[in-house]
Amino acid sequence: PGRLVAVANQKGGVGKTTTAVNLAAAVAEAGREVLLVDVDPQGNATTHLGLGHAKRRVSLYDVLLGRVPAANAVQPTEIANLAVLPSVVDLSAVEVELAQDAERNLRLRNALEPLRAAYDLVLVDCPPSLGVLTVNALAAADGVLIPLQCEFFALEGLSMILRTVDRVRRGSNPKLKIEGIVLTMYDRRNNLSDQVAADVRGFMGARVFETVIPRNVRISEAPSYGQPVGRYDVQCAGAIAYAHLAREYLGRLGGP
Amino acid sequence: PGRLVAVANQKGGVGKTTTAVNLAAAVAEAGREVLLVDVDPQGNATTHLGLGHAKRRVSLYDVLLGRVPAANAVQPTEIANLAVLPSVVDLSAVEVELAQDAERNLRLRNALEPLRAAYDLVLVDCPPSLGVLTVNALAAADGVLIPLQCEFFALEGLSMILRTVDRVRRGSNPKLKIEGIVLTMYDRRNNLSDQVAADVRGFMGARVFETVIPRNVRISEAPSYGQPVGRYDVQCAGAIAYAHLAREYLGRLGGP
Numbered sequence A, B: 001p002g003r004l005v006a007v008a009n010q011k012g013g014v015g016k017t018t019t020a021v022n023l024a025a026a027v028a029e030a031g032r033e034v035l036l037v038d039v040d041p042q043g044n045a046t047t048h049l050g051l052g053h054a055k056r057r058v059s060l061y062d063v064l065l066g067r068v069p070a071a072n073a074v075q076p077t078e079i080a081n082l083a084v085l086p087s088v089v090d091l092s093a094v095e096v097e098l099a100q101d102a103e104r105n106l107r108l109r110n111a112l113e114p115l116r117a118a119y120d121l122v123l124v125d126c127p128p129s130l131g132v133l134t135v136n137a138l139a140a141a142d143g144v145l146i147p148l149q150c151e152f153f154a155l156e157g158l159s160m161i162l163r164t165v166d167r168v169r170r171g172s173n174p175k176l177k178i179e180g181i182v183l184t185m186y187d188r189r190n191n192l193s194d195q196v197a198a199d200v201r202g203f204m205g206a207r208v209f210e211t212v213i214p215r216n217v218r219i220s221e222a223p224s225y226g227q228p229v230g231r232y233d234v235q236c237a238g239a240i241a242y243a244h245l246a247r248e249y250l251g252r253l254g255g256p
Ligand SMILES: Nc1ncnc2c1ncn2[C@@H]1O[C@H](COP(=O)(O)OP(=O)(O)OP(=O)(O)O)[C@@H](O)[C@H]1O
Pocket: A011, A012, A013, A014, A015, A016, A017, A018, A019, A040, A044, A126, A127, A128, A184, A185, A186, A213, A214, A215, A216, A217, A219, A220, A221, A223, A238, B010, B011, B012, B013, B128, B151, B152, B153, B154
């Protein structure tokens, strides 16, 4: 039970939050118990699941500083089987506040340890950097899911996240594997998308999910309603793609 | 002489690099002397200006660690009047390497001081975070240009960068002002774009540039050729928009 997967890529705006939230919701709709942990101080995953700022009085910030156990910060969402551990902007201070703690990269792993068995899947949304917060998520994870926008800069950045995964695997987390690469914002009218998708499949082979997430405006509208795209518009191309991705994900693992 | 402007926003993928490079190139084409400083370890601005990895033997990393003066790291680009101070991935280690230095946030300002007078405009491309590298850029800057993608999450993140600008102004850089907000990836077929643009103008008024950068595939193709969009396809909507933005920018300041 309790597979923990970090959704990470230092390149900004590639669909980390969108993938973490919509995959979490689709796996929950398939009947599994899912927890989404928001490790990004921007708190976009928390907002995407409908939790306003007033509801974040206890957050991951309190958990990482050891003030409360993680279980006390977990809240339900409108989606059955899906819970969220919210983030707040103060989280950005953690990097400085924990600078003197030699074990700072293991805080998240230790905090989530007592919680994991209660869920089939724990997904962790990371900020666009390879600093202390993302390294905490990689140190805690069984696998890392890398959303990759079908654009030139995103392709250039792939080696950076792969190198960091290697470093964490050789250091604090020998079991860390690459769960897969998810191609996002694919636009079939645009040659660049095809080119990038072909390059990534050539380079990463079977580690690239078959399911490709198309660019779809409904995906970018859903967060302002505090809903995953599958709730916002179940028939749209984005919702269908994330439902496919959930089935492919569950199939690859034989189900978490 | 020598206005220094940081291009910053912690939200990822909003068009910081695209705006820094294309605005720098358009201002250079208008006959001003321009320097682009790449403070992002991803090095996307350096790549966008055609500098391969082999040409980055001396970079901002060496400058911030005090090994070479900034002038020694500056290189010409294919665009007359436009020079670049390249970045490398090692730059991401600076946060940890300078953690004990109480003056770490002033390293960039001190390094660029002897250089600024040689240029009409110095633009600094920042990574998607509010850590040591971005704070260095804000501490060195006269103004900050905030690219804002016309999407919901980008709007949510605006208060975060504004708060950081305030903090730096009250601390190490009292002269820091908001140069303006540039709306990017505007898609007129999409209500969300209109909604976000209207919200931002309502909230920030005249600090929002009139020029809006449309979503335009040619903009995202240009980096793979190592060219600004104005060189890649001078007639396209993206090139025209950035040329307008340069004229508006120069008009607002009475020219740097
Ligand atoms: N497939 C898609 N189609 C259309 N819009 C999308 C798609 N995926 C994501 N978006 C939009 O693109 C923007 C970037 O996505 P998102 O915020 O999920 O990326 P991120 O990697 O989490 O960003 P950050 O690096 O800031 O954490 C958001 O406004 C989101 O709504």
